[in-house]
Amino acid sequence: MTISTDNEPVALDMSGDPYPFFEYKRKTEPVWRGTIMDHSMAPPEMVPDEEWTLFDYDSVFAAFRNDEVFGSHGYDQTIGLVIGPTILAMHGKQHHDHRSLVAKAFRASALERWEPSVIDPICDALVDEIRDAGQADLVKAVTFEFPTRVTAALLGLPSDDLELFRRLSFDLISISVDIEAGLRASVELHDYFLEQVEQRRRTMTDDIIGDLVAAEIDGEKLTDDAIISFLRLLLPAGLETTYRSSGNLLYLLLTHPDQLRAVQQDRGLIPAAIEEALRYETPLVSVPRTTTRDVVMHGTTIPAGAQVNLCTGSANRDETRWAEPNTFDIHRPRHAHIAFAGGIHMCLGMHLARVETRAMLTSLFDRVTDLELAADDDVGIVGLTFRSPNKLPVTFRPAS
Numbered sequence: 001m002t003i004s005t006d007n008e009p010v011a012l013d014m015s016g017d018p019y020p021f022f023e024y025k026r027k028t029e030p031v032w033r034g035t036i037m038d039h040s041m042a043p044p045e046m047v048p049d050e051e052w053t054l055f056d057y058d059s060v061f062a063a064f065r066n067d068e069v070f071g072s073h074g075y076d077q078t079i080g081l082v083i084g085p086t087i088l089a090m091h092g093k094q095h096h097d098h099r100s101l102v103a104k105a106f107r108a109s110a111l112e113r114w115e116p117s118v119i120d121p122i123c124d125a126l127v128d129e130i131r132d133a134g135q136a137d138l139v140k141a142v143t144f145e146f147p148t149r150v151t152a153a154l155l156g157l158p159s160d161d162l163e164l165f166r167r168l169s170f171d172l173i174s175i176s177v178d179i180e181a182g183l184r185a186s187v188e189l190h191d192y193f194l195e196q197v198e199q200r201r202r203t204m205t206d207d208i209i210g211d212l213v214a215a216e217i218d219g220e221k222l223t224d225d226a227i228i229s230f231l232r233l234l235l236p237a238g239l240e241t242t243y244r245s246s247g248n249l250l251y252l253l254l255t256h257p258d259q260l261r262a263v264q265q266d267r268g269l270i271p272a273a274i275e276e277a278l279r280y281e282t283p284l285v286s287v288p289r290t291t292t293r294d295v296v297m298h299g300t301t302i303p304a305g306a307q308v309n310l311c312t313g314s315a316n317r318d319e320t321r322w323a324e325p326n327t328f329d330i331h332r333p334r335h336a337h338i339a340f341a342g343g344i345h346m347c348l349g350m351h352l353a354r355v356e357t358r359a360m361l362t363s364l365f366d367r368v369t370d371l372e373l374a375a376d377d378d379v380g381i382v383g384l385t386f387r388s389p390n391k392l393p394v395t396f397r398p399a400s
């Protein structure tokens with residue numbers, strides 16, 4: 001679907017390739033009164049009265065850093081209605097206190113422990129399941145599955161519950177497509193996580209739910225609802241983003257065979273490939289904020305109370321920061337991208353996302369060879385708010 005906005009000469013392609021529109025906007029009107037969001041499925045009460053979009057890197061970066069003016073409290077009226085109040089919508093001391101509690105589990109140093117003991121074995125076992133089949137849809141078999149299994153393991157969920165957790169996670173993150181199923185999953189996840197919390201109150205375990213049960217702020221334990229909201233947040237924030245970004249990475253490597261070969265031969269290139277894929281095809285294309293007062297950007301006044309979409313997908317293609325930004329090139333000189341946002345809400349799980357994606361790629365390259373996209377005209381990266389391939393049919397041979 002394409003939407004022609006205000007008779008612009010370049011239309012916004014809502015599902016295929018939004019980048020020509022983003023480039024046009026960066027060059028002509030980087031602070032724009034208008035929206036890149038597709039609100040066609042949203043209930044009317046969730047559609048903001050006034051929307052703006054920031055397209056260039058400097059404006060998007062500045063807005064993330066200025067959380068006094070660009071507040072995230074709008075989440076209370078959107079995702080917060082489904083998963084409960086979370087750090088995403090908090091600010092000031094409350095945000096700092098809650099984030100500090102959970103940050104420990106996601107530090108790079110904590111992951112050094114989880115990587116060999118939990119993450120690597122999960123990825124190895126997963127690829128072993130398809131190794132001899134010679135063909136697979138990597139989205140179904142790998143990119144959705146590895147963050148689901150890693151998240152379940154880090155939370156300390158029993159392995160018998162994996163199928164239930166997979167179904168509830170899938171339904172919750174599909175809420176924009178099926179609201180009923182999403183709301184049902186939210187309630188079921190509440191009850192399921194409550195049971196897990198109560199078990200740990202009786203017998204403590206060494207996992208993320210155990211950490212949250214033991215945590216205190218100013219001498220007070222977290223309430224059950226605060227713990228459960230945080231756990232539910234991990235599904236859209238951690239699982240969905242990782243499955244989409246790893247699908248983008250695999251698609252980009254498979255469609256750039258020279259770069260795929262280079263990474264297969266030199267695993268030291270995996271981190272650069274992960275970062276370039278996050279820059280080139282940012283899975284979460286836009287992050288919403290609400291202005292707390294009037295603010296001037298590029299000489300244009302954005303009024304208080306407006307929703308402002310910080311278009312990370314456009315900022316990551318800014319030609320003033322990257323030479324030939326529309327080229328996927330894992331060998332390019334590195335400049336930090338903004339796929340993980342910035343400021344106080346900068347992604348808490350970015351180290352985990354990197355570690356688990358690297359583990360997945362390593363397991364795949366160690367176990368299969370001659371990896372190629374199967375002939376299929378309908379494969380590509382689609383979507384606007386979230387971007388990723390819906391399927392990745394591939395053929396391969398087991399590595400000897």
Ligand code: HEM
Pocket residue numbers: 072087088089099233234237238239241242245283284287288339340341344345346347348349350352353
């Ligand atoms: C490639 C994968 C990922 C991407 C692209 C990504 C992107 C983002 C972005 C853009 C934000 C900022 C949202 C905002 O400011 O409104 C964010 C926040 C967050 N992310 Fe991630 N994320 C990824 C993986 C993960 C993982 C694996 C986890 C944990 C399991 C995680 C947990 C969180 C949490 C808890 C926040 C909220 C932080 C706060 O409000 O202080 N993310 N992420």
